[in-house]
Amino acid sequence: MATMKCFKLQEWGKPGAYAEAPVPTPGSNDVLVRVKAVGLCLSDVHMFRSEPGSDPFASVMDPGFILGHETSGVVESWGANVSDLRKGESVVLHHVQHCGRCEFCERGLEMHCTFFKRGDIMVTRGSGLDGGLAEFVVVPRDELVSVGDDDPVRYAPLMDAGITAYSACMKFIPRLRPGDFAVVIGIGGLGAYGIQFIKMMSAARVIAVDNLDQRLDYAKELGADFVVKSDKDAKAKIMEITKGRGIDGLVDFAGVNQTMQLAADVVRPRGFISVPGMGGGSVTLGWNKMATTAEFALSLGSSRKEMREVCQLALEGRLRIDMETFNWDQIHEAYEKLEKGQLSGRAVILVQ
Template identity: 55%
Template structure:
């Protein structure tokens, strides 16, 4: 079968021909219909040998693609609740199911698959879905029945990662609470939607792109602000000096982290999803008192179930730009240049 592999660090991906995989006990063979592309793919491709976090944690030589959806082609022994021809999406994070984290519902921190600051996932250390076929355990699959897998592919990382971050504080949100989403890209757009769907909080959307802010407004943001040196002052003025209760940073560089700390409110929460390597001073006089600071990592299979249910109910807008399998490099180039409309999805 055809596949697209990361074979060397700091080199473009390569098209290869490899044997079609065979499902074992408890596994399914999936004919891939769609695979989303992610900025973390670029981070991996651009990694220099022995550089953190990717090249110090995993080895090259794997198929890229961690946003995967397709059709069941064949069932391994022991599977009776799925059928050939049924649509499924793949939860890309591996988990053992028996370690302390898995047992307590935090399988994205599974001890067995932890590698330094990252976790082995499909498309990152383990073969992913930029291929004609993929084998995955039944425990990593969510059925979507006869629905179009192409529409669900971006939800398996961009959607579900944003959902997990929002879920970490949404139970504390009150009707008069304020929230801020920093970075309205592939994940931030879902962040705005989940806050809107799950709460009555006021949403501030912040980005350096007017186009992204237009999208945020369409998705339900109450206030949109261009990111510049005056953004924190403007937000404090708009909130009568109170600041923001709950902040999600989908960028994670020095500037966005500093902004989040400046606009934080006592007893609030700053959740960082973006992995742009920024740092910020925390503690007294650097952020609001009793405000929590957290790094949100990945998602759970239950999160994916929830997000797919919202999509099936027609509650999510799923923006994507479709590419064929032979256009993977073109799609990555557009992603790198910031010229995509929604998520890049390779349609097989």
């Protein structure tokens, strides 16, 4: 049996490890993808740090799976029922697996698929099931999108950071009007796209919030109209910028106590707070705790429709995609830089 190199989470509470695994075989509706690039995510580090049985990962899945949920590559082979791809065609993989039959899948909300949902998270490639940090990966045909002859490497970081940010921001972007204010908290791998999507698809003025000066400088490069340091004075500064008006749309990519409280403090009536950040924070909501008629949502994953839309924006050259690439033997180094916040763009592993 042919084998391939891969990188697995072997045990909870320990870093991932290099390993070997059998080359997967595509079923009749599947595609075998030769992996070219994989983006690394902070949620991987959260899995490394998880104690056995702890939420949200170790309580609902077993270790021993191949990591990597931001995957791009080229078509290697396909099953008997696949007829619309060619060998060597560039493709990207949706980071959400779905059954296609449940109520949510029928409504185009694959990120809530009841078959793959475990507690508050989804089990998918690189998170409970074998992912893309390997030479090959098998994926159902309807969970990948072709990008033709474009370089698949530049799309890898979009397959979670880009499309998760897009999904989180699109919960309020259609509601924004000229004169409105939107806040992006956390200008890391996802926040960089959040700023771009809001500026591209609305007339709102964007306030970027982060605790690092270099990230606030980065936010200005990406088009943020204002920047605010994430400290005890952040609320006052935001209210000063908006002249006491408050915020119409806010996305929190950190999701810690401090940022979630800030969101509740600055949102205005009819405003919307979207929290994709999984920092483990919480906030008390209720009368006199948040503006009346304001809405709050925890944002999870993305849909295939949103993936196609983000890929189209990238194909048209409308997205700035910053990444720092690493070779296969530098995976540990890349994760270390990710955890320490030392990256210039998304960490992307060049697989082959």
